[in-house]
Amino acid sequence: MSNSEQKVFIIDDDDAVRDSMSMLLETMGLPHQCYISADDFLDNYDGNQRGCLVLDIRMSGINGLELQQRLKDMNAFLPIIFITGHGDVPMAVEAMRQGAMDFLRKPIREQDLLERIQEALDYEKGIRDELREREESKRKLLTLTTRERDIFERVADGHANKVIALELGISERTVEVHRSQVMRKLEVRSLAQLVRIRLEMKNAID
Amino acid sequence: MHHEIRKPYIFPARKNPSVFLLALISVLTGCIVALIILPYEFQLNQDADTFVEMVMQVLRLFLIPLVAVLMYFFLKEKYRVRQIHINADRLETLLKNLPGMAYRCFNRKNWPMDFVSEGCKALCGYDRSELEEQRVLWGSFTHPDEIEPVERSILEAVANDEPFEVEYRIITRDGDIKWVWERGCAVGVMNGETILEGLITDINDRKLAEQALMQAESYAKAVVDAAVEAVITTDDRGYIETSNRAAQKMFDYSGDMLTGRNILVLLPETYHEDYEEFVTHYLSTNESQMVGMGHEFTGKRRDNSEFPIHLSISKVQYESECKKYVFLVRDLSAQRAAEKEVREQREQLAHVDRLNTLGEMASVIAHEINQPLTAISMYAQSSLHLLDNDRISGPQKLRDALEKLIVQARRAGSVIERVQQMSRQQSCHSEKVDCNALIKDVHKLAEVEAHIRDIVITLKLSRLLPTIECDPVQIQQVILNLLRNGMESMKKAGFRNGNRIILRTSRTATGVKISVIDSGNGINDKTMEQIYKPFSTTKDTGMGMGLSISRSIIRAHGGQLEYINNSNNCGVTFYFTLPFRQQISNGS
Numbered sequence: 123m124s125n126s127e128q129k130v131f132i133i134d135d136d137d138a139v140r141d142s143m144s145m146l147l148e149t150m151g152l153p154h155q156c157y158i159s160a161d162d163f164l165d166n167y168d169g170n171q172r173g174c175l176v177l178d179i180r181m182s183g184i185n186g187l188e189l190q191q192r193l194k195d196m197n198a199f200l201p202i203i204f205i206t207g208h209g210d211v212p213m214a215v216e217a218m219r220q221g222a223m224d225f226l227r228k229p230i231r232e233q234d235l236l237e238r239i240q241e242a243l244d245y246e247k248g249i250r251d252e253l254r255e256r257e258e259s260k261r262k263l264l265t266l267t268t269r270e271r272d273i274f275e276r277v278a279d280g281h282a283n284k285v286i287a288l289e290l291g292i293s294e295r296t297v298e299v300h301r302s303q304v305m306r307k308l309e310v311r312s313l314a315q316l317v318r319i320r321l322e323m324k325n326a327i328d
Numbered sequence: 329m330h331h332e333i334r335k336p337y338i339f340p341a342r343k344n345p346s347v348f349l350l351a352l353i354s355v356l357t358g359c360i361v362a363l364i365i366l367p368y369e370f371q372l373n374q375d376a377d378t379f380v381e382m383v384m385q386v387l388r389l390f391l392i393p394l395v396a397v398l399m400y401f402f403l404k405e406k407y408r409v410r411q412i413h414i415n416a417d418r419l420e421t422l423l424k425n426l427p428g429m430a431y432r433c434f435n436r437k438n439w440p441m442d443f444v445s446e447g448c449k450a451l452c453g454y455d456r457s458e459l460e461e462q463r464v465l466w467g468s469f470t471h472p473d474e475i476e477p478v479e480r481s482i483l484e485a486v487a488n489d490e491p492f493e494v495e496y497r498i499i500t501r502d503g504d505i506k507w508v509w510e511r512g513c514a515v516g517v518m519n520g521e522t523i524l525e526g527l528i529t530d531i532n533d534r535k536l537a538e539q540a541l542m543q544a545e546s547y548a549k550a551v552v553d554a555a556v557e558a559v560i561t562t563d564d565r566g567y568i569e570t571s572n573r574a575a576q577k578m579f580d581y582s583g584d585m586l587t588g589r590n591i592l593v594l595l596p597e598t599y600h601e602d603y604e605e606f607v608t609h610y611l612s613t614n615e616s617q618m619v620g621m622g623h624e625f626t627g628k629r630r631d632n633s634e635f636p637i638h639l640s641i642s643k644v645q646y647e648s649e650c651k652k653y654v655f656l657v658r659d660l661s662a663q664r665a666a667e668k669e670v671r672e673q674r675e676q677l678a679h680v681d682r683l684n685t686l687g688e689m690a691s692v693i694a695h696e697i698n699q700p701l702t703a704i705s706m707y708a709q710s711s712l713h714l715l716d717n718d719r720i721s722g723p724q725k726l727r728d729a730l731e732k733l734i735v736q737a738r739r740a741g742s743v744i745e746r747v748q749q750m751s752r753q754q755s756c757h758s759e760k761v762d763c764n765a766l767i768k769d770v771h772k773l774a775e776v777e778a779h780i781r782d783i784v785i786t787l788k789l790s791r792l793l794p795t796i797e798c799d800p801v802q803i804q805q806v807i808l809n810l811l812r813n814g815m816e817s818m819k820k821a822g823f824r825n826g827n828r829i830i831l832r833t834s835r836t837a838t839g840v841k842i843s844v845i846d847s848g849n850g851i852n853d854k855t856m857e858q859i860y861k862p863f864s865t866t867k868d869t870g871m872g873m874g875l876s877i878s879r880s881i882i883r884a885h886g887g888q889l890e891y892i893n894n895s896n897n898c899g900v901t902f903y904f905t906l907p908f909r910q911q912i913s914n915g916s
Contacts, residue, residue, distance in 0.1 A: 136699045138736050142706035145729055149713035180695070205702075207695040228698040232709035 128243050129173040130154040133163050133189070134205070135181045143176065146232060152239065160184035164192065172250060174223065174242035175202045176235070179213050187213060190220050199249060201242040205230060259319045262308045270307070273300045277313070278320030350400050358396035423447070428508075428529025431466075435486065435514065435522040438467025442523070451508065451530055453501030471497035471505065478510075486514045486522060495531065507535035558657035561644075566591045569652070578659050580630040591655065596628045610641055627657065636660035693747055700740040707733035760795040761803070763833050763840045763906070769800075770807045771831065778829070783815050788832040796840050796906045798885050803842075803906070806878040806889070807831070810844040810902045813874065817848025817899070825898045839887070839907035847899040851891065859891075882906075 130152055134140040140156050147154040153173075157163040161183055163175075179186035186204055193200060204225035206214045214225045223242045226234055266274060269290075276286045283301070287294040310316050423430050423445035429452075430445040441459040448456055458464045467475060474496035485492030491513035497505050512526015552559045558575030562568050571586045579586070579594050595603055606623050622640030629635065638658040645651055711729045771785055778785050814829050825847035832843040851859065859875060875889070882889040882904045891902045 136703070138703035138732070138739070139699055139706075141732065142703040142710065142736075145710040145725075145732075146706045146713070149710045149717065149725075207698050228695075229701040229705050232706055235706075 127153055127172070128247065129171065130239055130243075131157065131163060131171070131173060131175045131200070133157045133160060133175060133181070133186075134178040135159055135183075136178070139178070139205075143235075146235075147239075150236060160186070160189040160192075163189070167198070169196070169198060171200070172246065173200065174239060174246055175200050176239065177202050177204055179204045179206045179210055179217060179225070187217055187220070190217060190222065194220070199246070201246050203235075203238050203242055256322050259308070259322060263319070263323065265307050266304060270300050270304050273297060274304045274308075274316070275320065277301055277304070278317050280317075350403055351396070353403065354396035354398075354400035355392070357399045358392040358394070361395045362392045420446075426527065426529075428527050430525075430527050431512075432515070432523060432525045433466065435482065435524050438465035439524070440465055447529075451500075451528060452498055452506075469499045469501075471499060473497075482512075482524070486524075489514070492526075495535070506530060507532045556658075558655075558659075560586070560591065560594075560655040560657065562591050562653045562655065564651040564653070566653070575657065578629075578657065579627065585630075594627055594657075596626055596632075596634055599626055606639075607641065622656070624660065627659075636664050693743070696743045697740050700736040700743070703736040704733050704740070707736065758797050758799050761798050761800045762795055763793050763842060764789045766800055766803060767807065767831050767833060767842070770804050770811070773804070774808060774811050777812075778815060781815055781819060782823075783818060783827050783829055785811070786828055786830045788830055790832075790834045792835055793833060793840055794835075794908060796908065798906055799881075802881045803885070806881050806904070807842065807844065809874045809878050814844055814846030814848060814899070814902075817850075818846055819848075821847075821849045821899075823847075836905055839905045841903055841905045843901050843903035845894065845899065845901045847894075850893040850897055850900045 130147055132140055132143050132147075132154055134143070134156075135158060140158070144154060144156050157166070159181060160177075164184075175189075177186045177189065184192070186202075190202055193202075201223035202217070203223050204214060204217045205228060206225050207228050217225060223245065224238050226238065263271070263274075272290060273286060276289070277283075281289075283294050283297045287297045290297075305311070305316070308316065308319060310319065424447070426445060426447055429447035430443075431441055431448075432443040433439045433441045440462045444456055444459045446456060448454060448459055452469060454464050454469075459466070470478065478494050478496050481494045482492050491511060493509070493511045495507065495509050498508055500506055507530075508528050509531040510526055510528040512524050514522050515525045516523050552572045553574075555572060555574055558578045559570075559572040560568055560575050561570045568586045568589050568591055571581075571583055576583055576586065592600055592603070603625065606625075610623070622638050625637050625639050626634045627637040636659075638660055640656045642654050642656075643651060644654060707729045711726055711733070714726045714729065767787060767789060771787060774785060811829065811831070818825070818827065818829065828847055830843070830845040832841075832845065834841045834843070879889045886907045887904045889902065889904045891900050893900050
């Protein structure tokens with residue numbers, strides 16, 4: 123599956139730069155894909171690609187900054203490492219303000235490039251994992267019954283079983299049963315994990 | 329050729345009294361005479377002998393018809409004479425009222441007149457009698473230049489048995505020259521001489537008007553023919569009637585070839601529809617009445633080559649019906665070419681201008697070099713990786729990487745070579761330049777930018793400037809660069825010294841001095857040290873190349889770029905002098 127594997131997407135209109143970067147990544151064993159222009163990339167983009175972009179800020183056609191904006195508009199999350207030339211400082215600043223991962227000035231130091239790529243890939247992976255976890259939690263939460271959900275919220279908010287029993291007008295024993303049921307359904311083992319899911323949920327609502 | 333004398337044409341008289349009536353009157357008269365005479369004779373005859381009686385008998389027998397016949401002829405003759413008188417009177421009145429002079433003359437030298445009508449006095453100032461008695465001869469006061477052609481026309485007409493018609497000048501008794509028109513014909517031969525009859529009438533006024541008209545016409549034709557613009561007239565269906573020389577030259581046709589053709593032959597077929605539409609619109613809205621209105625089209629020469637034209641039409645309408653059109657066509661080729669040249673120059677300048685902010689040019693060069701450098705560096709790194717990690721398939725890939733690396737190294741080299749070549753080429757280009765015109769061009773280029781920043785560029789140009797040998801584009805770059813620096817500085821100073829920046833030209837002993845006087849912050853001691861150093865800048869976004877390159881350009885032109893702070897701490901003046909005569913060297 124295409125989205126299971128992270129790739130480095132190289133977009134540069136200079137054949138030599140693209141080719142050399144491709145070779146470098148190949149020798150490093152990094153999966154990658156080359157595009158000659160931003161249009162070329164957008165034409166092949168289906169929303170499922172994962173990884174990061176290495177993007178020349180100055181290109182004919184859609185330039186780097188515009189592509190960044192387009193991806194943002196599409197809600198596509200792909201960290202971008204910009205490659206800038208001499209005198210492109212204002213553009214680079216703008217790129218960073220728009221949330222670029224980093225920018226590298228030409229001529230690029232390969233070590234820097236590889237490090238930034240790794241960082242970007244890790245970052246992307248982290249975000250993806252988090253997203254996926256959140257999706258998972260949401261799915262699991264949906265399996266709870268209304269009663270279980272009430273008890274989950276109260277437990278996660280730090281109420282004692284006794285208080286919960288009193289509030290809901292049920293026995294403490296029942297609360298305990300529900301609670302263990304919640305833990306099982308949400309596949310958590312500790313109270314701490316439960317609290318995290320609750321917090322994520324709240325964040326998602328906000 | 330023989331001619332009978334034809335009777336002059338006489339109007340038909342009142343209806344002739346009938347022969348019967350005349351005869352009746354005659355017979356009656358005969359009878360009356362007989363009755364009166366016979367009884368008297370009878371009395372005489374009483375004593376007469378038979379012989380006398382017999383005679384009287386005979387007389388008696390013949391008297392009545394005799395008297396009647398005599399009476400008849402008498403009356404008839406009487407009537408004829410009266411009729412002739414009436415007719416002569418009428419003819420006289422008629423001839424008198426003719427607008428001119430009727431005549432009868434002999435067709436020989438000087439045309440002696442046999443008869444002329446009263447009109448002769450008014451026509452030539454001579455009396456009728458003078459002419460008829462041949463004391464003066466018509467030919468003697470015919471204009472000497474005209475006698476020969478008139479004679480010829482008459483002879484020719486007579487020979488062909490045709491009426492003649494001639495126009496010529498006469499000299500009147502008062503010495504005036506008068507144009508006359510004559511029409512006549514030979515009416516017969518008398519004593520072996522041809523007799524001419526005809527009418528001569530005064531056409532002086534008409535002739536003068538005609539001459540004036542002809543003069544005006546030929547004047548107009550000369551103007552039209554001398555015009556640079558093509559002038560073509562057509563009928564209402566667009567068929568060409570006349571064309572001037574410019575039109576024939578412009579479309580490469582002779583006049584004869586154009587006449588009778590449709591005007592559409594001068595336009596490429598693809599434009600015919602446009603043209604029809606234009607004409608309809610143009611004429612229906614009467615836009616043709618407006619000066620300078622017209623439309624741009626493409627014209628077609630005889631060899632089908634196309635060229636841009638400006639077309640305007642006006643309608644000639646007279647007698648409210650018959651329409652003609654006058655087309656004025658201007659060849660826009662030269663104008664277009666000039667426009668194109670100007671545009672190209674502008675574009676070139678604009679391009680230079682873009683590259684200019686000379687720092688930016690350096691940035692472009694840097695980019696061009698950085699690309700291959702980046703690639704080289706990455707190929708090298710890849711090679712290292714291959715050496716370290718991939719010893720099995722390594723050699724082939726390594727070779728590949730290194731080969732590509734070499735290509736990129738060469739690419740970087742060629743960029744540098746190109747830059748060198750470019751600067752060398754630029755240095756070589758030099759021409760005679762009017763510095764004021766050059767400054768005005770710069771002004772135009774910088775005006776928009778200045779306007780955006782609310783800065784006013786003022787020109788103070790010396791009128792006494794000789795032309796200077798220089799590379800105009802480079803000098804413009806320098807001035808633009810100085811202008812930009814000045815404007816930046818003024819913006820930084822918050823316009824506390826005003827918003828005026830001055831471009832000044834003046835003549836010095838050695839050349840033309842060009843100054844850019846800003847009202848910004850001026851230059852302090854600290855910046856002074858590094859002002860010409862490459863890559864040093866006081867600007868937020870700048871390469872620090874501008875002044876450094878500007879100075880090189882001015883040096884190459886044999887001048888020196890200098891500056892002086894204005895008095896009152898009111899900005900700085902950058903100036904340089906371009907010497908009258910120098911060799912542009914190939915940079916510093």
